[in-house]
Every structure is written in C-alpha cells, then in structure tokens.
Amino acid sequence: MSTMSISLPDALKSFVDQQLRQRGYGTSSEYVRELIRKDQDRVHLRGLLLAGASSAPATPAAAGFIDALEAGLHPHWPTSGLGLPTLRP
Numbered sequence: 001m002s003t004m005s006i007s008l009p010d011a012l013k014s015f016v017d018q019q020l021r022q023r024g025y026g027t028s029s030e031y032v033r034e035l036i037r038k039d040q041d042r043v044h045l046r047g048l049l050l051a052g053a054s055s056a057p058a059t060p061a062a063a064g065f066i067d068a069l070e071a072g073l074h075p076h077w078p079t080s081g082l083g084l085p086t087l088r089p
Helices: 010-023 028-054 065-071
Strands: none
Touching: 010 028
C-alpha cells in the first residue's frame, strides 16, 4: 500500500478528528479512504447517468409488465402508504 501525506488547516484537522470519534474510525487514513471510495462511486454513478441521458430512448414496457412485477413483490416491501407498491409513480 502506498502512503501520502497531506496538510490541513486546523479547522479541517479538528473536523477530521471529530469524525473519527463520532463515526468510529480507527485512523484518519480509514476516514480518507472511505471519502475517496464514496467519491469514486459518485463519479461512476454520474458517468452512468450521463450515458443513460445520452442514449436512445427505450421502448415502452409491454402492457401488463408493471402488473406482473407487482404481483411478484414480497409482501413486506415498502408501499406508497395506500397499499400500492412503490413501482408506480
């Protein structure tokens, strides 16, 4: 594993120390690694969203597709509050 050293203003160092205590990180390196992983995920998701936005429109779902999905939903999955599965807008 490679190492790197960073310099932080006192306010940011205090914030990192606070996060270590509150969120249970063993070291500041663990905290920074998690931040980097989350940023990687964000960048990946953004790429997927942009690719989807620039792709050709999809064909509409066949009649009854949503009904078939709803019929197979587990009874404990979230509903809209009206007893309807959350698949429908």
